[in-house]
Amino acid sequence: MKRVLIVGASGGIGQAMVAACQARGDDVTALSRSQDGLEITDEASVAHHLSRLEGAFDLVLVTTGALEIDGAAPEKSIKAVTAKTMMDQFAVNALGPALVLRHAAELLPRDRQAVLAVLSARVGSIGDNRIGGWVSYRSAKAAVNQIVHTTSIELSRTHKQSVCVALHPGTVATPFTEKYLGRHPAVPPEEAAENLLNVISGLTPDQTGQFFDWAGKAVPW
Numbered sequence: 001m002k003r004v005l006i007v008g009a010s011g012g013i014g015q016a017m018v019a020a021c022q023a024r025g026d027d028v029t030a031l032s033r034s035q036d037g038l039e040i041t042d043e044a045s046v047a048h049h050l051s052r053l054e055g056a057f058d059l060v061l062v063t064t065g066a067l068e069i070d071g072a073a074p075e076k077s078i079k080a081v082t083a084k085t086m087m088d089q090f091a092v093n094a095l096g097p098a099l100v101l102r103h104a105a106e107l108l109p110r111d112r113q114a115v116l117a118v119l120s121a122r123v124g125s126i127g128d129n130r131i132g133g134w135v136s137y138r139s140a141k142a143a144v145n146q147i148v149h150t151t152s153i154e155l156s157r158t159h160k161q162s163v164c165v166a167l168h169p170g171t172v173a174t175p176f177t178e179k180y181l182g183r184h185p186a187v188p189p190e191e192a193a194e195n196l197l198n199v200i201s202g203l204t205p206d207q208t209g210q211f212f213d214w215a216g217k218a219v220p221w
Contacts, residue, residue, distance in 0.1 A: 002026045005057045005107065007100055008064035010034045012174025013119065013196075016189035017061060020197055029053065040064045040096035050100070056109035059200065062100050062118040066092045067137060074134040086136040093140035094147060101151045105158055113161040115200050118148050120166040120211065127220030145211055145221060152209030163203045169196055170214040 004021045008014040009030030021028045031038045031049055039045040067074065069088040075081055097118045108114040123134055124141025145166050152164035173186040187195070195214040202216060211219040 002058040003055065004028045004059045004061070005031070005053065007031050007038070007060070007062045008040070011063055011065075012189045013169055013172055013192055014063040016193035017063060017196065020190070020193040021059075024197075026059075029057070040099065041091045043099055046096075046099040047103070050103045050107065053107065056114070057107050058109070058112075058114050060100075060104070060107050060114075060116045061196075061200075062097045064092070064096050065119060065121075074137050076133050078132075078135050081135050086139065089136040089140040090143060093137070094143035097144050098147045101147060101164075104151060104155055104164070108155070108159050108162055110159050111161075113163065113205060114159070115203055116151070116155070116162065116164040117167050117196075117200060118144060118165075119169055120145055120148070122168045122213065122219055125211070125219050125221060148211075149209045149221075156205075156208055161205050163205055163208045165203065165208065166211040166219075167196055167199065168211070168213040168219055 004026045006014055006017050006021070006028060009018050010032035014030075014032065018028055018030050033039060036049060037045070038049045069085070069092060072085045072088065075085070101116070101118070104116050108116060121141045122128055123138050124145055126142055129138065148164060148166040155162045155164050169192045171186040172192040173188055192214065199212055199214065199216045211221060213219050
């Protein structure tokens with residue numbers, strides 16, 4: 001049995017990850033706004049909920065995120081960017097995970113391998129961007145990729161066996177993506193969860209700081 005912490009456990013992927021981990025016998029701690037009052041963008045709320053946890057976790061998975069916030073759809077071009085939309089995206093998709101990662105050293109063991117994974121998105125890849133658009137969401141995901149990479153460097157100094165990575169779950173059929181599934185094949189959350197667990201189970205410390213997709217393939221920054 002492994003100890004698992006899932007932050008954002010009430011979302012489509014988060015719920016599926018909780019179920020998948022429990023099915024394999026893991027001891028799962030689930031945190032979310034709807035069930036626990038965790039406000040991912042509030043520093044005091046994150047500190048309060050994480051400081052109450054006892055012991056170390058073999059896997060910490062951050063599944064929080066949002067594609068549309070307050071009805072603001074992804075921009076078709078840079079001409080559609082507004083300050084509020086971009087700031088909202090950075091708050092949820094970059095700041096939130098950063099506040100969790102701030103506590104990473106307190107959540108992971110020092111004497112064995114443990115994985116800290118944050119769900120990102122392929123559209124956050126600068127190298128993979130060939131069509132433009134979705135400026136705020138892309139930028140926020142690129143930012144969280146940098147946050148993960150930086151955390152991995154700092155964490156490896158004290159937690160030699162730690163693995164800190166960004167993961168792209170693929171296009172998953174959840175309320176998060178339902179308006180954008182027309183052009184992209186999607187998998188149910190349960191399948192996405194199994195895919196992610198397969199990738200996580202194969203990670204090693206020499207892969208820390210990298211960005212992988214649901215099939216375990218490296219995604220360019």
